[in-house]
Amino acid sequence: MNRKRSLVRRTAVLAASGVTALVVAACGSSGNDTGAAGHGGHRATDSASAVPSASASQGQHNAADVTFAKGMIPHHRQAVEMADLAPDRARSAEVKKLAAEIKAAQAPEIEKLSGWLMSWGETVPAEGAMDHSMHGGMEGMDAMDGMMSAEEMTELENASGQAFDTAFMEMMIKHHEGAVEMAKTEQSAGAHTPARKMAADIIDSQSAEIEQMKKLLGKK
Numbered sequence: 223m224n225r226k227r228s229l230v231r232r233t234a235v236l237a238a239s240g241v242t243a244l245v246v247a248a249c250g251s252s253g254n255d256t257g258a259a260g261h262g263g264h265r266a267t268d269s270a271s272a273v274p275s276a277s278a279s280q281g282q283h284n285a286a287d288v289t290f291a292k293g294m295i296p297h298h299r300q301a302v303e304m305a306d307l308a309p310d311r312a313r314s315a316e317v318k319k320l321a322a323e324i325k326a327a328q329a330p331e332i333e334k335l336s337g338w339l340m341s342w343g344e345t346v347p348a349e350g351a352m353d354h355s356m357h358g359g360m361e362g363m364d365a366m367d368g369m370m371s372a373e374e375m376t377e378l379e380n381a382s383g384q385a386f387d388t389a390f391m392e393m394m395i396k397h398h399e400g401a402v403e404m405a406k407t408e409q410s411a412g413a414h415t416p417a418r419k420m421a422a423d424i425i426d427s428q429s430a431e432i433e434q435m436k437k438l439l440g441k442k
Contacts, residue, residue, distance in 0.1 A: 286411035288344055290421065291335040293404055295347050298328040298335075300369060301397055304390065307378060311386040316438060320431065321390070327427060331420060338417065368400020391435040398428040398435075 301324055308321030336346045370378070370393055381389050405421035405428075412418050 283338070283342055283414040283417070284412065286408060287414040287417045288339070288342065290404060290408040290412055290417055291339050292344070292347055294401070294424075295332055295335050295339075297367075297369060297397075297401055297404070298332045299349070300375075301325075301328050301394070301401075302332070303375070304370070304378060304394060304397070307386070308390060311382045312390065313383045314387045314438070317387045317390060320394075320434065324394070324431070331424075334416070334420065338414065367403050368397040370397065388439065391439050395432050395435050395439075398432050402428050402432075 305321040305325040305328075308318050312318045312321065339346050374393060378386070378389050378393060402425050405424040408421040409418055409425070412421065
């Protein structure tokens with residue numbers, strides 16, 4: 223009888239312990255869930271806040287960067303178009319080489335500029351379109367600086383030999399000078415680090431090409 227009561231008492235104790243354990247577990251689980259949700263929420267919040275921060279850091283740009291990209295794309299396209307005329311029209315091997323170098327440098331930059339605009343939710347200038355809306359878009363910068371007129375492009379297309387070489391270099395000097403000014407404005411007003419780096423490269427490379435063409439033309 224005593225043994226039976228002992229067993230009953232032990233069973234009751236175990237049952238009570240089990241219930242207590244379940245209650246504690248439930249409370250703990252609830253607490254942990256809340257905590258996890260809280261921590262998860264914090265982590266999610268931290269993560270969410272970290273991602274835009276990183277994106278902003280990597281893709282930070284301003285209106286000056288947009289103006290630079292939208293102006294430089296058609297500017298570069300025209301330079302490539304001019305360079306494409308050289309193989310069949312130029313007489314000087316140096317002019318042909320220079321034209322090839324201009325195309326090799328500027329064609330990839332057009333792709334980069336277009337990619338930046340798309341990533342910023344901006345419209346990429348259409349092929350053959352001169353983005354006149356960009357005129358005066360940034361203080362001290364005309365996005366079409368140095369661009370050739372339709373008449374000048376026709377003149378270049380119709381030239382050949384020495385006449386082409388001279389016209390090509392004179393026009394390209396003007397074209398490059400415009401690009402250098404645009405790039406200088408981007409360096410002083412832009413916020414997008416890769417765009418500012420491209421601007422620095424344009425200033426260096428095209429300034430050197432201007433000097434090279436001036437020497438070829440017999441200018442100082």
